[in-house]
Amino acid sequence: MSFQDTEEKSKSMAQMVWEQFKEHRLALISLFIIGLFIIMALGAPFVTKWTGISPDDQNVFSRYLPLMSKSEVSADDTSNRLAASVNTRLHILGTDELGRDVLIRLVYGARISMGIGLVVALISALVGLLIGSLAGVYGGWIDTVLMRVTDSLLSLPLLPILIVFAAVDLNKLPFFASLVENQSQSIFKLVFILCLFSWMTVARLVRGSILSIKEREFILAARTMGASRAEIIITHMVPNILAPLLVAVTLNVGQSILSEAALSFLGLGIQPPIPSWGNMLFNAQEIITQAPLLAIFPGLLILIVVVCFNFVGDGLQNAVDPKALRR
Numbered sequence: 001m002s003f004q005d006t007e008e009k010s011k012s013m014a015q016m017v018w019e020q021f022k023e024h025r026l027a028l029i030s031l032f033i034i035g036l037f038i039i040m041a042l043g044a045p046f047v048t049k050w051t052g053i054s055p056d057d058q059n060v061f062s063r064y065l066p067l068m069s070k071s072e073v074s075a076d077d078t079s080n081r082l083a084a085s086v087n088t089r090l091h092i093l094g095t096d097e098l099g100r101d102v103l104i105r106l107v108y109g110a111r112i113s114m115g116i117g118l119v120v121a122l123i124s125a126l127v128g129l130l131i132g133s134l135a136g137v138y139g140g141w142i143d144t145v146l147m148r149v150t151d152s153l154l155s156l157p158l159l160p161i162l163i164v165f166a167a168v169d170l171n172k173l174p175f176f177a178s179l180v181e182n183q184s185q186s187i188f189k190l191v192f193i194l195c196l197f198s199w200m201t202v203a204r205l206v207r208g209s210i211l212s213i214k215e216r217e218f219i220l221a222a223r224t225m226g227a228s229r230a231e232i233i234i235t236h237m238v239p240n241i242l243a244p245l246l247v248a249v250t251l252n253v254g255q256s257i258l259s260e261a262a263l264s265f266l267g268l269g270i271q272p273p274i275p276s277w278g279n280m281l282f283n284a285q286e287i288i289t290q291a292p293l294l295a296i297f298p299g300l301l302i303l304i305v306v307v308c309f310n311f312v313g314d315g316l317q318n319a320v321d322p323k324a325l326r327r
Contacts, residue, residue: 017243020319027315030308037305041110048104053089055108055275059099064291066094096280096294097287105275106297112187112276114305117257120194124256125249127195128202129241133233135203136210147207150200158197162259165193166268186271190263194256202248209241243320250313254306261302277302 022028048054062071070088093102135146166189213219214237222232263269264278265285272279277298284294 017316017319021315024311024315024318026311027318030311030315033304033308034312037110037114040107041114044104044107044111047107051089051104053101053104055100055105056273057100059095062091062095062099063097064095064287065091065099067293068092069094071095071099093297094291094293096291097283102294102297105280106277106301109275109277109280109298110301112270112274113257113260113278113302116187116191116194116260116276117253117305117309119191120198120256121249121252123191123195124198124252125202125245127199128248129206129238129245131199132203132206133210133237136207136214137229137233137237143207146203150203153197154200156197158259159262161197162193162263163266163268165196166190166263186269186274190260190269193263194259198252198256202245202252205244205248206241209244210237213237213240243316247313247317247320250309250316254309254313257302257306257309 059071062069065071069091071091072088089101091101091103093106096102096105131146131150135143168189219232219236222236227235260269260276261278261281264276265282267279267282270276270279272283280298281295284291284298288295
């Protein structure tokens, strides 16, 4: 046996998956782009501190400025100390209908849109993992009830249901009104709605994966040694279904970002003054002929991020395929 063969066998599963993932060039490039967007979103407060521009700063005398424009700041503007110390501001991507800087709002919008997509995907994965595991392991009437509920929710038209739920006013519900601040209610409500209708595909995927492995030798051996069902699920089944689950989570992020953008575009998602790519599109629809770039920039970012997440999911699907792993 050669040294190269010994080295190949000594590689961990994660190393083999990563090497296989790197062969998908578009997935690797997409992962790099997503990383840049995440760094940009996390660094939004530092961008504000460095430039002295806040996403809520308005200047009605600097509306619809073109790219690379400068606006004057009055000396008595004390809302921002750094802004008051300079006479002009550079707006790389121009300004919107209220004179707000488009670039800084896109940066802060990335925090909301991508944050909601990631949170919804993770929560949906946990819920789908729990329900799919219970249905696949226990079977019987538990499987029947859980899968009929799942099928019922899958059969509903998603967008009209999301619109109906998004139109609910949380201020009329005393419990939720006291639990969440007014400014954060639209974010909390949107995350709750998307999580409520995003776990079904994951649950069916997990159930199918468990049904395919529950009668294998290592599961039967664990049962023979007296392991409980909970131990079998956590110790043996969950690690074996993490690969398809990870792919489902990655693809679900893009779908959640699109759902957030759709609801915000309809005026039922994230409410101003909180910036998101969806409500930036909503604000730009009435002035698209006057300032088309206000709609192009957020729409382009949504397209790029969703496509990148889909490419990453495709790359992970190829990487975790046992037939594709090199022996």
